[in-house]
Amino acid sequence: MARVGLSRVVEPGDLAALKAFDGLEPLEIWDRLHHNDPDLDRWSTRLATADPHRDLERAAAAGARFVIPGDDEWPDQVEILEDAGQLTRRAGVPFGLWVRGKPNLRTVLTRAIAIVGARACSSYGEHVAAELASGLADNGVTVVSGGAFGIDAAAHRGTLAAAGLTIAVLACGVDVSYPKRNSALLSRIAEDGLVVSELPPGCSPTKLRFLARNRLIAAATQGTVVIEAAVRSGALNTAGWAEQCGRAVLAVPGPITSRMSAGSHLLVRERNAVLATNVADIIEATAPFGTSLTPHPRAPETLTDSLPTDLQRTLDAVPVRTPAPTPRIAATAGLDVPTTQQSLEALTALNLTTQTPTGWHLKTPPTP
């Protein structure tokens, strides 16, 4: 109950609270707040109207529960925020998480990747977000995002389309449809996956709450993939949190002519993010050691590549159709006649050249 109350009274990631309550258990904090300590005056206004029982009822009405440390569902990994980000503005472990949806939060976060990016993304970004999300879902990875327009929505939709698990971590109450036009999407996520927030029911989003929310997305997942982000954006803020939490940071490249990909390129160039070009890249960078090896695109070595140099030079000198005699091929190849003769015989044995009464020509044209 103290944690429910604190979730209402204290702003997410409030550094003043972290400082004032350092080392105290939630119950002690809750008690102290009720003792009219003038040092704790900044929380008095909200404390006056806080009603944990009502918040729990309101949550239940919306199909939501409150998950706290020690619960079976609590995702321990968010406790990294105890140490991470002490120098930034929105730090700290949440007092608890409001969770709407059926799956067990801890279980679905066992293998989870965040996909974040621009609201005003391009159709390329939208396409790529949906494709990567589907691919991750096909590999049993839960896709976490922020429920916003653009990349977030495409990632959620791509996961749902692949019948995968997706989690929307909001900067408002889990019963609040923000943005409004995503309300059908958020309902679907709550039905098949989870909608999560550290803010109690009814809360509206604010700029600072978005920043605080980003730390949860980063901390709860094994890696954050940025797909399209302007050079100053929430997605880069999430990437910064992932860095601070020791999580993988990945960025999807795009055309250098697109302003929307500038943030991704900046992450790779200046913040050492891993370039992500496909699902395998993401799984490789975020999987526990040794669990996954990425098959990278490699063209097959062709037979002609593995030929000894003399044979290759001879082959280069053999005409495609009109036969040429050995001495002429030798001159073109820059080899002596015996070596050339020997090479031509070897090439013919390899089915690469053909001998005719007037000389040699290629059997099939070499691949360009």
Added chain:
Amino acid sequence: MARVGLSRVVEPGDLAALKAFDGLEPLEIWDRLHHNDPDLDRWSTRLATADPHRDLERAAAAGARFVIPGDDEWPDQVEILEDAGQLTRRAGVPFGLWVRGKPNLRTVLTRAIAIVGARACSSYGEHVAAELASGLADNGVTVVSGGAFGIDAAAHRGTLAAAGLTIAVLACGVDVSYPKRNSALLSRIAEDGLVVSELPPGCSPTKLRFLARNRLIAAATQGTVVIEAAVRSGALNTAGWAEQCGRAVLAVPGPITSRMSAGSHLLVRERNAVLATNVADIIEATAPFGTSLTPHPRAPETLTDSLPTDLQRTLDAVPVRTPAPTPRIAATAGLDVPTTQQSLEALTALNLTTQTPTGWHLKTPPTP
């Protein structure tokens, strides 16, 4: 004259020649080749028809000269090939370079970047190659490429369009128009810039000559920029040479949905190439230490970003238009009333909020 003759007799980067002639001066090699040493038989066929005087005349007729070590025009940096690539197939310093065009080869290579890439490039690749080449030219950088279709041609054309210096390094004689459809372009390059090859006049290109040519492009420049390349391509071969020569390797990203950008992404992911998104990136990665600082895109810090947290939280809680009284703003912000009152006064002093008889509202909507 010995070097002219050797340029005709020995294939570019022939490892057998490197081995047989190790430590010998060109004149000694030339003499030895004429002594019918059976170990040197492989060069006998070409030696029989080699005619250095005729090659020089033929070059002169095509407006070309032969540049050798010690000449005022000789670009010393290609001598890195003495040490680089001993384990690969096409190594070694060329005996000399056939040069067609007016500028001094050494001078124009003082500040030079290679731009290479796919022949069958996309229009994105072509556009980017031309833009980056123009930009480099505007910065006084010579743009070096291979005279091929696609990225090469776009880089040459972009440089010429910016009235910059461009060099085509060919895998055939400098008097040979290959590919045929680029002959007008090659003539323009020879007129305004330089056409260079280690092969004597009249020589045709072969697959191995392309690979040998790539080592010259890499060695002669301060860095190689790959724009669009399949995962197995000449451009990646050039990048490999640049790596071996200790030159900068850069790759331009593109859509992950484009097969043409796969080679560029591979270079960044697996071979530590620098991600190149603009001219400044390229100049920064290839300039001598301390000569250049890249201005990277950064959005300006806004006033609201630098506000203390209490002010920012208060500002977040102030309605856009309909005024709200201090206690309501305090509750929304999660701050006590005196702190909120103080913050609102400060925000009004900063011209961010306005006080009305019924409360406070924003002066101008904050930037989203």
